[in-house]
Amino acid sequence: MTTDNLTLPIKAGLPQTVADKFQNKNTLSSYIPIRTQGNDFDWSSVVGLVLRGLLCKKIEKYNYQDFTADCKNNLQNKLGEEAFWSVLEDMYFTNENIFSVTPEFLLFKSQKSQDNKYTRDMRMASLFINLLQGQQIERFESNLNFLEEEFLKTLLDKTESDRDKDFQVTESPYLPYIAEAFKRDLEFLTGYPKYLLDEFERFLAFYGFAYTAQLSLSLSDWKTGEAPTAKPLYFIMDHERASSERIHIKKHGYKLFSESSFKLFPFLSMLENLQPNPEKLKKPLWQLAKDIKSSERSDLAGYIENYAKMFRHNRKLETAIPEKAETAIDWLEYALKLAEEQFRDPKTDRPGTIKKYIKAVEENMATGFVQARGRSGRVLVLTQDHIILLTNLVVGKEEKLRFHELIIGLQQRGIFVDKQTEQELIKFYERIGNVERMSDSGDAVYVRKTI
Template sequence: MTMDKYTQPFNPKLPQTSEGVKNKNSLECYLPIRTKGNEFDWNAVIGLVLRGLLRKKIEKYSYEEFTQGCQSAFKEKLGEEGFWEVLREMYFDNKDIFSVSPELLLFRAQKGEYTAGDTRVASLFTNLLQNMRVENFDAKLNFIEREMLATLRSKMKDDSSVQASEQPYLPYLSKAFRDDLKFLASRPKYLLSEIESFLSFYGFTYTAQLSLALTDWRSGEAPAAKPLYFIMDHERASNERTHIKNHGYKLFAESAKRLYPMLTMVELLQPGDKNSAKVPLWMISKGIQESSSEHLKQDLENFAKAFRTQRKLDISLEESDSALDWLGNIMKLAIAQFSVGERFNINKKYVSEVEKYLASHFIQNRRRGGLVLVLNQDYIILLTNLVVGEKDKLRFHELIAEFKLRGIFVDRQTEQELIKFYERIGNVERMSDSGDAVYVRKTI
């Protein structure tokens, strides 16, 4: 179900008494992080994402059987036993075959090769993909590698089990993710070398932008990218740089405190049954505004009061005849329950887990400058290549606009550092001395 086909009226089965309100909060939507058990393996995550992208799986066919299958194929065609020994050492002994084509990474998405944590992290990217599909990867392979891939493909089965289960919370970022992955998929070798960095980048920028967008629900419109400022990892972060100081790590850390409280409430407010795609809070708001239900305002009010009683919250609610205002009261309660006692500590731990597992590559401690958000040179080159995409080059200001669509904002000082960096690696073209007409090219 795509977002533009969403026609479901807002009609959740909300408990109307304090006895009906569950004592525990659970989070099953929009973020893979839980309060514990968040370890995951990028190899398994990548395998699962590619399985969803290709709609293919390798089942009941082990790596050892694949090796034997390739040996048989070459024995028939080449006949020389000694030649196979060379191939086995080159491709199979250390699994170097995995660098031939992304399709080989489906071995890492076999049953027993991944954990529940891997599945949750992979689902973040599967939901960003919104069921986009790639038929296969057109890698430029030699005769030997083509034969190996043909052996594998003969054992692949169709698979539609890895599907999007959520409407996109951030449609603009979901679109950028799909466009960028399409570009990578057209260059399989580059995809193989960069897929972990690519997913790591989107895992963080999605989390950061989601945390900033959570309060932006009242209009019922899809959120736009919110300013969040990064610097290059070699730059100094002086206190005079107000964007870096106030709208960088500090802003992310503050907004991340809303993730668990608000998303657990979004979970409770879901309008459909268990098999329906989950919907974001802004879409719930839209459903309320378009609803013709006479009981909706009363149901939301009853739920808000029941929730307040069950959680023993000493907080005043705004009396109103508007169902939307009562949704506001409910979200106020969602935050309030985590401001005291044990739930306060649970949320603190949750934010710490988010930083540890999704944000650590993008946070640096600058001592006197405090914690800042950074992009290292590898991420900048990857992001630049993705943004320039199929074009020959892009004006620098267009490049910066595309960075923003991916959640990356930079101040003037970092813009100058970026241009210097591009000049050092030789992928910048100045059309005038003024610096206004600066073009940036891909590095691949």
């Protein structure tokens, strides 16, 4: 879309058209998977759906029972002893141990169901499919034995190329740095299929939270028209004390995340209505601001003013209309202020709605990253499992990294730690044996990955 062709879904001088865009119910269908209800995701299904998008393969009408029967038939002539199949069946199929052989078998977890479970899980998977921005792989280089190769061949013979609209990219990245890190980390993990199988759910859950937290912190910076960069958000190891003198932990940890989460639903639902071309890739708010600033159109300010005033009238808000608003950016800022203010209006049930939404965000996207610490309140934490996974991702294809380079890599993924936690991290690495000190001073500390 060129800026000269920038359009908004509102028309000056056409009140009915404007009114048609409004509903008393706020809607949200992009940039975050959490809704006001229906957020009980099945992460094993989400993994399968992400794999389906990554491999661009599907097995819609081929069930697990038929697959087991086909594997038996295909091997019958090669086994020599028919009774041996019962051993293989116990080893691989009875308890679905085949799913731990190589990631391709998890395509079974991506199959559509008759209820709305698929739609719900697809909503979460779409977050990661959009982060991938079309990146895919042909297959995983798993170290399989002869029998496992036969099983995989049986499966792949039944797969189809997936070009379903569910797996198309629908959004430009709101956080390009998170999207790049996610693609790079997933590409790295595809080289270690067994490790990926063990960590896939944890990997997606981490990126789901890192993305959500950083998105909430970045929404206010839209006026710059520049892509967001990582905002400081502080974590501690889950065994550490969260004493009150640790200012970063107190002010720039859970409290900051929780307060910033208020903007998620208001801003993103407003952005939904302001998408320039709803049929094309959806744009982040900062990109919309950039397009508006560079547009040569003189009527954009009037369009957005009209929209904002109609929104104010529809929501029966008393927020003062700015006297000095002149530019399209000024009126967009006012529209976003209205989007927030509607959820503070005590005469409606919207304050209760936004509280439920913030709770849903924390319960579904921050699981495992929030702990209550008595008088210290809630804090953001990293478990040892998270730390090992993140260390392996940051070190990546390198043999080892200097500790300060590792810290920078964590920050690029939305994880910040203070000096006290840095020391705890080094102690942890020493305990598991993947740290190397090049001097007694501790200045030259290298960290290796564990895989």
